[in-house]
Amino acid sequence: MCNDSGVPSSVIAVHDIKFKPGTLNIDLDVPISPLTPKIIEIPVTRIPPLQVPTKNLPVQYDPPLPQTSIDLPSNGNNFEKQAVRLIVIRRKKIKKHKRRKLRKKMKFVWMKLRQRRNYEKVKRFQNEMVAKIKEAQAFDAKEYVKRRLTILNKERIPRTYRGEILPPEMIKRFLAEKKAKREVKRNIPRLTL
Numbered sequence: 001m002c003n004d005s006g007v008p009s010s011v012i013a014v015h016d017i018k019f020k021p022g023t024l025n026i027d028l029d030v031p032i033s034p035l036t037p038k039i040i041e042i043p044v045t046r047i048p049p050l051q052v053p054t055k056n057l058p059v060q061y062d063p064p065l066p067q068t069s070i071d072l073p074s075n076g077n078n079f080e081k082q083a084v085r086l087i088v089i090r091r092k093k094i095k096k097h098k099r100r101k102l103r104k105k106m107k108f109v110w111m112k113l114r115q116r117r118n119y120e121k122v123k124r125f126q127n128e129m130v131a132k133i134k135e136a137q138a139f140d141a142k143e144y145v146k147r148r149l150t151i152l153n154k155e156r157i158p159r160t161y162r163g164e165i166l167p168p169e170m171i172k173r174f175l176a177e178k179k180a181k182r183e184v185k186r187n188i189p190r191l192t193l
Contacts, residue, residue: 161171 157168157171157175159165159171161174166174
């Protein structure tokens with residue numbers, strides 16, 4: 001059978017195969033550019049031949065098991081503890097169950113106790129606030145200022161004079177003498193014409 005162009009059908013390709021450039025490793029001896037030389041890989045010059053090992057190592061076997069006899073343990077002072085952890089877990093569960101029962105039973109009793117405590121707290125707070133309000137209303141500014149001025153104007157006498165502890169009367173006298181000397185130095189009499 002031939003087609004219109006006279007080519008037999010056995011020669012015509014059934015599938016149209018296309019290749020992307022650079023995917024096939026076909027060397028066409030066409031250099032890419034005149035500056036890059038063609039790379040030639042030299043194979044390994046000498047491959048060493050395989051040899052039979054000269055020394056045969058002996059085969060290692062497992063050591064023989066020791067001949068020890070296993071005896072039953074003696075029932076001396078050994079106290080057996082069986083299911084200790086289970087007993088602990090059971091006790092915890094029992095305690096948890098008892099707590100739940102107690103909470104269910106005492107729910108309203110404890111609620112009343114909490115309410116009473118909160119009520120007492122509120123009452124105490126209110127009483128403190130009332131006391132503070134009364135104290136603020138009884139405050140007299142003139143009296144407060146007068147009291148503060150008396151504290152500020154009060155003569156302070158030190159406990160020591162020149163590093164020595166003396167009675168307050170002596171310290172007072174020494175301070176008065178020192179003050180008088182200072183005043184004399186400050187007010188030197190001058191001649192006036």
